[in-house]
Every structure is written in C-alpha cells, then in structure tokens.
Amino acid sequence: MFCQFLQDQSIQNRPLKIIYQYIFQNGLVSRAEIIEKTNLNRGKVARSLKELLDQNYIRVEGLGDSEGGRPPSLYQINPVISFLIGIQITRWETKIVLYDLLLNKIDEKTIIMMPNHSPNIVIEEIKSTIRKFMELYHFQVDDILGIGIGAIGPLDSDQGIILQSEPFLPIHWGSIPIVEQMKEEFPVFVKLDNAANTIVLGESKQYPAFQNILNVTVGWTWGSGAIHNGKLLKIESGDICGYGHMVIQMDGEPCYCGKKGCMTAYSSLYAIIEQIKESSPAYYHSRLKDCSPIEQIGRMVLDQDQLTKNVILDSAKYIGVGVANLATVFHSELVLVNGPLIDRYPGYYEEIIHHASLHLNNQGKIQFSKGNYQLDPGTLGAAMLVLDSLLGE
Ligand SMILES: [Zn+2]
Numbered sequence: 537m538f539c540q541f542l543q544d545q546s547i548q549n550r551p552l553k554i555i556y557q558y559i560f561q562n563g564l565v566s567r568a569e570i571i572e573k574t575n576l577n578r579g580k581v582a583r584s585l586k587e588l589l590d591q592n593y594i595r596v597e598g599l600g601d602s603e604g605g606r607p608p609s610l611y612q613i614n615p616v617i618s619f620l621i622g623i624q625i626t627r628w629e630t631k632i633v634l635y636d637l638l639l640n641k642i643d644e645k646t647i648i649m650m651p652n653h654s655p656n657i658v659i660e661e662i663k664s665t666i667r668k669f670m671e672l673y674h675f676q677v678d679d680i681l682g683i684g685i686g687a688i689g690p691l692d693s694d695q696g697i698i699l700q701s702e703p704f705l706p707i708h709w710g711s712i713p714i715v716e717q718m719k720e721e722f723p724v725f726v727k728l729d730n731a732a733n734t735i736v737l738g739e740s741k742q743y744p745a746f747q748n749i750l751n752v753t754v755g756w757t758w759g760s761g762a763i764h765n766g767k768l769l770k771i772e773s774g775d776i777c778g779y780g781h782m783v784i785q786m787d788g789e790p791c792y793c794g795k796k797g798c799m800t801a802y803s804s805l806y807a808i809i810e811q812i813k814e815s816s817p818a819y820y821h822s823r824l825k826d827c828s829p830i831e832q833i834g835r836m837v838l839d840q841d842q843l844t845k846n847v848i849l850d851s852a853k854y855i856g857v858g859v860a861n862l863a864t865v866f867h868s869e870l871v872l873v874n875g876p877l878i879d880r881y882p883g884y885y886e887e888i889i890h891h892a893s894l895h896l897n898n899q900g901k902i903q904f905s906k907g908n909y910q911l912d913p914g915t916l917g918a919a920m921l922v923l924d925s926l927l928g929e
Pocket of ligand 1: 780781791792793794795798800801
C-alpha cells in the first residue's frame with residue numbers, strides 16, 4: 537500500500553507525494569512552512585495533510601511556537617508505517633538490519649562468515665532472519681518498503697547480480713542473481729550496490745557538513761567509495777573499487793589480478809597474511825592457519841607478535857600513499873580510513889594517516905577519521921539506497 541503510494545505517478549497523487557517528501561526530508565514542519573516551501577495552495581495542502589493523516593502515513597508530533605494565536609501542529613512522517621531492510625555482505629560477516637523509515641535501527645543479526653558459507657547458505661540465512669523480524673515485529677511482506685544490499689564486488693547493480701568473487705574465498709561466490717533470489721520470497725523493491733558505495737553513503741549521513749567524502753576500507757581487498765559534490769560517485773562499472781589495483785610499484789609484487797605492483801598486493805589482509813606466512817611461518821601455522829578471517833584478525837590483535845606487527849605497520853606506508861592519491865584525485869574534504877584490522881590493531885590507523893599526510897599536497901584542508909564503523913554504515917547505506925530510489929531527490 538505505502539510503496540504503491542510512493543510509486544504512484546498520477547496527477548492526483550502528486551501534491552500528496554510532494555508534501556510527504558517535504559515532511560520526510562525536513563521533519564517536524566508546520567502547515568504554513570509546507571505552503572511556503574512547496575508552493576502548493578492553502579486548500580490543497582490542507583486536504584492533502586488530512587488524507588496523509590487518514591492513511592496514517594504522517595502524524596502530528598507536538599506543537600510549534602505560537603505567533604499570537606493557537607500554536608501550529610507539527611507534522612512528521614510515521615516511521616513505522618513501513619520497514620526497510622539493510623544488508624551488507626563482506627568476506628568476514630554478513631549483517632542484516634531492520635530499520636524504520638527514519639533509519640532508526642530496530643533489530644539486527646550478524647552472520648560470521650565461515651569457510652563453509654556458500655552463497656546459498658548465506659542467502660537462506662538472510663531470508664530466515666527477515667522472516668524472524670516479520671514474526672517478532674508483526675509485519676507482512678507488504679509492509680517492507682524495500683531491501684537494500686551492499687555486497688562484495690564486482691557486481692552488476694542493474695541486473696542485481698554478484699558477478700565474480702575474488703579468487704581466495706573458500707567457496708566460489710560468483711554469478712549470483714541475489715536480487716532475483718530475494719524477490720522470489722519477498723516480492724518488494726530490492727536494490728544491489730557495491731559495499732564500498734553503501735558504506736560511504738551510510739557514513740555521509742553522519743557527516744552532513746561535508747560534500748566531498750572519501751571512504752577507504754581495507755580488508756581482503758580495497759574498497760573505495762566517494763561522495764562527490766554531495767552525491768554518490770558512480771562510474772560505469774558501478775563503483776571506484778578498482779582503485780585497489782592501481783600500481784604503486786613498477787615491476788613490484790605479483791597481484792592476484794595478474795598484474796604486478798598493485799596496491800592490493802601490498803596492503804590487503806590477504807597480502808599481510810601471505811607475508812606473515814613467509815616471515816613468521818611458525819606463528820602462522822600455530823595461530824592463523826585454518827581460522828576464519830575474523831578469528832585471524834582477533835588473534836593478531838591479541839598476540840601482538842613482533843614480526844606480525846612489523847608486517848602490519850609496514851603495510852601502513854602503502855595504504856597511506858593510496859589514500860593520499862585518491863584524496864587528491866577526488867578533492868576530498870573528509871577522508872575515512874577503516875577496515876577490520878585498521879579498526880582494531882593498536883597504532884595501525886595512526887601510522888596510515890601519518891603516511892597519507894606525508895604524501896598530500898593540501899593536507900591542511902583534509903580531515904581524517906576512522907568513520908563510524910560501530911554504527912553499521914554499510915547496512916545504513918543499503919537502506920538509504922532504497923529510500924533514495926523510491927523517494928528521489
Ligand atoms: Zn591487482
């Protein structure tokens with residue numbers, strides 16, 4: 537019902553949708569403000585507000601300041617008329633979060649990715665989690681406004697397919713029509729984008745003052761997303777993730793992509809673990825071999841093994857150079873650098889920022905942050921994809 541209202545392009549529905557969008561974007565607004573800002577006439581606004589209230593799409597939440605007479609009612613959208621699902625699929629975890637329409641988190645579930653986590657197992661777990669949410673919070677499929685998915689790439693966001701996984705995942709993830717598979721059970725609006733994009737989108741909500749934001753997440757590969765002039769930067773292949781394969785060392789270390797000297801070959805967790813295997817084989821075999829990615833990270837942080845520390849901090853030089861290059865290209869004002877190891881390993885983030893600063897030519901203007909990893913920017917951004925698509929600009 538609610539989704540149909542948002543997608544109804546008829547002339548009769550237009551004023552209702554304009555007013556709903558205005559309230560959605562500005563929250564707690566009076567009738568006078570709506571009349572002034574939407575340029576709709578007084579009668580039309582009054583009738584439309586009544587209809588939106590009757591449908592339960594909006595509600596009155598308090599009173600504004602009185603200008604002599606009765607204080608005006610303030611309108612806000614009804615955040616629980618419909619629900620949003622945000623999903624993030626990465627190599628170390630899959631997270632499913634239930635949001636209301638104001639993007640407040642209602643519930644969440646995390647699946648730690650283990651070597652046996654094939655696409656089918658993960659997708660079935662996602663579906664059963666959504667079914668549990670429906671049971672627990674008493675809503676039907678029709679009450680889901682949409683499902684946003686941020687996933688490891690490369691992918692085809694138009695077709696809703698995860699195309700091809702990186703070669704070192706335990707079970708092949710590739711050619712997965714995830715949007716279609718989700719729609720089979722939940723016939724609602726489903727949108728797929730690269731996790732690097734959903735992360736920067738979710739982060740941008742925490743930093744409304746910045747128009748140019750770069751997010752670099754270094755995990756098993758590089759994930760980079762950028763907000764440029766207030767908008768998610770999209771290029772033909774859907775994201776700017778390919779920057780992990782920018783060459784930073786001519787004739788350097790071989791990369792799994794077939795080239796030599798890529799950023800990923802020096803700084804990804806994959807490269808770090810390969811190097812630990814070489815420089816500290818005893819430690820690798822006793823502590824890291826046959827562990828899940830999340831366990832490997834936990835152990836490296838806990839053990840503080842000196843050789844491991846040298847390898848990790850050495851990679852900070854390369855990440856710093858890559859971050860500086862990207863920030864220069866995208867004229868970033870705010871640069872967020874994070875990742876499962878960067879967030880946890882003592883001194884790693886600081887070392888990266890030190891090296892990034894050495895290679896920037898306008899460092900005075902750039903602000904650095906780890907971002908708000910604990911607020912789940914990936915699932916938040918995935919839910920925002922749905923809202924952006926259905927509510928538009
Ligand atoms: Zn490469």
